[in-house]
Amino acid sequence: MASRPSKIVCVGRNYAAHAAELNNTIPNEPLLFIKPPSSWAELPTVRIPTQQGACHHELEIAVRIAKPLHRVSVAEASAAIDATTLALDLTLRDVQDRLKQQGHPWERAKAFDGACVVAPWVELINAGVNLKHIQESSFELTRNGVMQQQGDAQQMLMPIAELVAHISHVFTLEAGDVVLTGTPAGVGPLQPDDELALSWQLGEQSLRWSGQVIGND
Numbered sequence: 417m418a419s420r421p422s423k424i425v426c427v428g429r430n431y432a433a434h435a436a437e438l439n440n441t442i443p444n445e446p447l448l449f450i451k452p453p454s455s456w457a458e459l460p461t462v463r464i465p466t467q468q469g470a471c472h473h474e475l476e477i478a479v480r481i482a483k484p485l486h487r488v489s490v491a492e493a494s495a496a497i498d499a500t501t502l503a504l505d506l507t508l509r510d511v512q513d514r515l516k517q518q519g520h521p522w523e524r525a526k527a528f529d530g531a532c533v534v535a536p537w538v539e540l541i542n543a544g545v546n547l548k549h550i551q552e553s554s555f556e557l558t559r560n561g562v563m564q565q566q567g568d569a570q571q572m573l574m575p576i577a578e579l580v581a582h583i584s585h586v587f588t589l590e591a592g593d594v595v596l597t598g599t600p601a602g603v604g605p606l607q608p609d610d611e612l613a614l615s616w617q618l619g620e621q622s623l624r625w626s627g628q629v630i631g632n633d
Contacts, residue, residue, distance in 0.1 A: 421480075421594045424451040424532050425583055426505055430573050430598025437601045446574055446582055449522055451505075455531040459614075459627045462504065463530040464606050466631040469510025471606050474599035475557040475565045475614065477550060478503040478534060479576060481593045485584040493580035494547050496589075498540055502555055502614045502625070504533040505596055509605070530632070532596070535614055535625040549619035551575055558613045559606070567600035 428447035457463065464471040482498035505526070512525035538545055550569060557565040574582065576597055583589060608631035616623040 420453040420456045421592045422590045424594045426451060426596040427598045431571055431600045446579060449526060451527050451532045454529055455527055457530040457533045459535050459625050462533050462627045462629045463632040464629055468508050472507045472509045472603045473606055474505040474507055474603050476503050476505055476596045476599045477569055478594050478596050481589045483591050485589040488581055488584045490577045490581045494577040497547060499537040500550050501535045501537050502616055503596055506531045545619050553618045555616040559610050564604055565600055565602035
Protein backbone atom coordinates (compact mmCIF):
# COMPACT_ATOMS: atom_id res chain seq x y z
CA MET A 417 0.00 0.00 0.00
CA ALA A 418 1.25 3.48 -0.87
CA SER A 419 1.85 5.97 1.90
CA ARG A 420 -1.31 7.50 3.29
CA PRO A 421 -1.99 11.24 3.07
CA SER A 422 -2.21 13.32 6.24
CA LYS A 423 -5.82 14.06 5.25
CA ILE A 424 -8.30 13.63 2.43
CA VAL A 425 -10.32 16.77 1.78
CA CYS A 426 -13.72 16.05 0.23
CA VAL A 427 -16.13 18.39 -1.48
CA GLY A 428 -19.88 17.99 -1.25
CA ARG A 429 -22.39 19.13 -3.88
CA ASN A 430 -19.89 20.18 -6.57
CA TYR A 431 -22.24 18.86 -9.28
CA ALA A 432 -25.71 20.39 -9.42
CA ALA A 433 -27.44 17.16 -10.53
CA HIS A 434 -26.07 15.24 -7.55
CA ALA A 435 -27.27 17.91 -5.13
CA ALA A 436 -30.69 17.70 -6.75
CA GLU A 437 -30.94 13.90 -6.54
CA LEU A 438 -30.50 14.06 -2.74
CA ASN A 439 -32.80 17.09 -2.40
CA ASN A 440 -29.90 19.24 -1.22
CA THR A 441 -29.46 22.93 -1.88
CA ILE A 442 -26.41 24.12 -3.80
CA PRO A 443 -24.05 25.81 -1.31
CA ASN A 444 -22.78 29.36 -1.78
CA GLU A 445 -19.24 28.13 -1.20
CA PRO A 446 -17.67 24.65 -1.37
CA LEU A 447 -18.99 22.26 1.27
CA LEU A 448 -15.85 20.72 2.78
CA PHE A 449 -15.27 17.74 5.04
CA ILE A 450 -12.24 15.57 5.83
CA LYS A 451 -11.59 11.86 5.82
CA PRO A 452 -8.73 10.67 8.07
CA PRO A 453 -5.73 8.59 6.93
CA SER A 454 -7.40 5.49 8.41
CA SER A 455 -10.16 5.77 5.77
CA TRP A 456 -7.62 5.17 2.99
CA ALA A 457 -8.01 2.00 0.91
CA GLU A 458 -6.97 0.90 -2.56
CA LEU A 459 -8.64 -1.01 -5.36
CA PRO A 460 -9.46 -3.77 -6.13
CA THR A 461 -11.00 -4.43 -2.70
CA VAL A 462 -13.94 -2.30 -1.59
CA ARG A 463 -14.94 -3.13 1.99
CA ILE A 464 -18.29 -1.88 3.23
CA PRO A 465 -19.92 -2.03 6.67
CA THR A 466 -22.95 -4.26 6.44
CA GLN A 467 -24.62 -3.53 9.78
CA GLN A 468 -25.19 0.21 9.43
CA GLY A 469 -27.68 0.51 6.60
CA ALA A 470 -27.05 1.50 2.98
CA CYS A 471 -23.48 2.22 1.90
CA HIS A 472 -23.47 4.33 -1.27
CA HIS A 473 -20.79 4.67 -3.94
CA GLU A 474 -19.77 8.21 -4.92
CA LEU A 475 -17.30 8.22 -7.82
CA GLU A 476 -14.99 11.23 -7.89
CA ILE A 477 -11.85 12.63 -9.49
CA ALA A 478 -9.03 12.83 -6.93
CA VAL A 479 -5.92 14.98 -7.13
CA ARG A 480 -2.73 14.80 -5.08
CA ILE A 481 -0.89 17.82 -3.72
CA ALA A 482 2.89 17.92 -4.19
CA LYS A 483 3.87 20.63 -1.70
CA PRO A 484 2.40 22.59 1.21
CA LEU A 485 -0.25 25.10 0.15
CA HIS A 486 -1.34 27.96 2.39
CA ARG A 487 -3.52 30.77 1.02
CA VAL A 488 -2.32 30.30 -2.55
CA SER A 489 -3.55 31.61 -5.88
CA VAL A 490 -5.36 29.50 -8.47
CA ALA A 491 -2.17 29.39 -10.56
CA GLU A 492 -0.12 28.21 -7.58
CA ALA A 493 -2.72 25.56 -6.77
CA SER A 494 -2.69 24.31 -10.35
CA ALA A 495 1.10 24.00 -10.35
CA ALA A 496 1.07 22.01 -7.09
CA ILE A 497 -1.04 19.09 -8.39
CA ASP A 498 1.27 16.22 -9.32
CA ALA A 499 -1.04 13.19 -9.73
CA THR A 500 -4.65 12.24 -10.27
CA THR A 501 -6.92 9.20 -10.13
CA LEU A 502 -10.51 8.14 -9.55
CA ALA A 503 -11.78 7.44 -6.05
CA LEU A 504 -14.89 6.16 -4.31
CA ASP A 505 -16.16 8.34 -1.48
CA LEU A 506 -18.12 5.65 0.36
CA THR A 507 -21.04 7.00 2.37
CA LEU A 508 -23.26 5.34 4.95
CA ARG A 509 -26.37 7.05 3.61
CA ASP A 510 -28.83 6.03 6.34
CA VAL A 511 -26.36 7.15 8.98
CA GLN A 512 -25.73 10.44 7.15
CA ASP A 513 -29.44 11.16 6.81
CA ARG A 514 -29.93 10.62 10.54
CA LEU A 515 -26.97 12.87 11.37
CA LYS A 516 -28.30 15.61 9.08
CA GLN A 517 -31.69 15.49 10.77
CA GLN A 518 -30.00 15.88 14.14
CA GLY A 519 -27.74 18.69 12.94
CA HIS A 520 -24.64 16.61 13.69
CA PRO A 521 -21.35 16.28 11.75
CA TRP A 522 -21.01 13.56 9.10
CA GLU A 523 -17.89 11.74 10.26
CA ARG A 524 -19.71 8.55 11.29
CA ALA A 525 -21.05 8.30 7.72
CA LYS A 526 -17.97 9.44 5.81
CA ALA A 527 -14.81 8.73 7.82
CA PHE A 528 -15.05 5.03 8.70
CA ASP A 529 -12.18 2.65 7.93
CA GLY A 530 -11.96 2.05 4.18
CA ALA A 531 -14.32 4.92 3.28
CA CYS A 532 -11.95 6.36 0.66
CA VAL A 533 -11.08 3.80 -2.03
CA VAL A 534 -8.61 4.96 -4.69
CA ALA A 535 -7.40 3.61 -8.02
CA PRO A 536 -3.68 3.76 -8.93
CA TRP A 537 -2.22 7.23 -9.35
CA VAL A 538 -1.59 8.75 -12.77
CA GLU A 539 1.52 10.91 -12.44
CA LEU A 540 1.00 14.16 -14.32
CA ILE A 541 4.66 14.70 -15.12
CA ASN A 542 5.27 11.28 -16.64
CA ALA A 543 1.89 10.46 -18.21
CA GLY A 544 1.48 13.36 -20.63
CA VAL A 545 -1.49 14.56 -18.57
CA ASN A 546 -2.08 18.07 -17.26
CA LEU A 547 -4.82 19.82 -15.32
CA LYS A 548 -6.61 20.86 -18.51
CA HIS A 549 -6.97 17.17 -19.45
CA ILE A 550 -8.41 16.41 -16.01
CA GLN A 551 -10.87 19.30 -16.11
CA GLU A 552 -12.11 18.23 -19.56
CA SER A 553 -12.33 14.51 -18.74
CA SER A 554 -15.30 12.17 -18.49
CA PHE A 555 -15.60 9.21 -16.14
CA GLU A 556 -18.06 6.49 -15.21
CA LEU A 557 -18.86 3.68 -12.80
CA THR A 558 -20.61 0.42 -13.62
CA ARG A 559 -21.88 -2.05 -11.03
CA ASN A 560 -22.36 -5.65 -12.18
CA GLY A 561 -22.18 -4.40 -15.76
CA VAL A 562 -24.89 -1.75 -15.30
CA MET A 563 -24.07 1.95 -15.61
CA GLN A 564 -24.46 3.80 -12.31
CA GLN A 565 -22.64 7.11 -12.62
CA GLN A 566 -21.40 9.18 -15.55
CA GLY A 567 -19.45 12.35 -14.87
CA ASP A 568 -18.20 15.26 -16.94
CA ALA A 569 -15.59 17.27 -15.06
CA GLN A 570 -16.54 20.38 -17.02
CA GLN A 571 -19.83 20.38 -15.08
CA MET A 572 -18.14 20.97 -11.72
CA LEU A 573 -19.60 24.02 -9.99
CA MET A 574 -16.07 24.99 -8.91
CA PRO A 575 -13.20 23.79 -11.13
CA ILE A 576 -10.32 21.84 -9.61
CA ALA A 577 -7.64 24.56 -9.43
CA GLU A 578 -10.09 27.06 -7.92
CA LEU A 579 -11.24 24.42 -5.48
CA VAL A 580 -7.70 23.60 -4.29
CA ALA A 581 -6.89 27.30 -3.92
CA HIS A 582 -10.10 27.85 -1.94
CA ILE A 583 -9.29 24.94 0.39
CA SER A 584 -5.81 26.38 1.02
CA HIS A 585 -7.47 29.53 2.40
CA VAL A 586 -9.44 27.41 4.88
CA PHE A 587 -6.58 25.22 6.09
CA THR A 588 -3.10 24.31 4.90
CA LEU A 589 -2.73 21.41 2.52
CA GLU A 590 0.36 19.31 3.19
CA ALA A 591 2.48 17.49 0.62
CA GLY A 592 0.75 14.21 -0.21
CA ASP A 593 -2.71 15.37 0.80
CA VAL A 594 -5.56 14.34 -1.48
CA VAL A 595 -8.57 16.33 -2.64
CA LEU A 596 -11.75 14.57 -3.80
CA THR A 597 -13.54 16.96 -6.12
CA GLY A 598 -17.19 15.90 -5.80
CA THR A 599 -19.45 13.27 -7.31
CA PRO A 600 -21.92 13.44 -10.20
CA ALA A 601 -25.48 12.12 -10.05
CA GLY A 602 -26.26 8.41 -9.88
CA VAL A 603 -25.04 7.49 -6.40
CA GLY A 604 -26.52 4.31 -4.99
CA PRO A 605 -26.11 1.38 -2.61
CA LEU A 606 -23.44 -1.30 -2.82
CA GLN A 607 -23.89 -4.95 -1.90
CA PRO A 608 -21.31 -7.63 -1.02
CA ASP A 609 -20.00 -9.41 -4.13
CA ASP A 610 -20.81 -6.48 -6.44
CA GLU A 611 -18.34 -6.16 -9.30
CA LEU A 612 -17.33 -2.57 -10.05
CA ALA A 613 -15.62 -1.01 -13.06
CA LEU A 614 -14.23 2.53 -12.99
CA SER A 615 -13.53 4.06 -16.41
CA TRP A 616 -11.93 7.38 -17.30
CA GLN A 617 -11.28 9.16 -20.58
CA LEU A 618 -8.32 11.31 -19.57
CA GLY A 619 -6.79 13.20 -22.47
CA GLU A 620 -5.80 10.54 -24.99
CA GLN A 621 -5.80 7.81 -22.36
CA SER A 622 -8.66 5.40 -21.72
CA LEU A 623 -8.20 4.10 -18.19
CA ARG A 624 -10.12 1.30 -16.50
CA TRP A 625 -9.91 -0.28 -13.06
CA SER A 626 -11.94 -3.05 -11.42
CA GLY A 627 -13.08 -3.61 -7.88
CA GLN A 628 -15.03 -6.13 -5.84
CA VAL A 629 -17.23 -5.29 -2.87
CA ILE A 630 -16.67 -7.29 0.31
CA GLY A 631 -18.93 -7.13 3.35
CA ASN A 632 -17.25 -6.15 6.60
CA ASP A 633 -19.47 -7.03 9.59
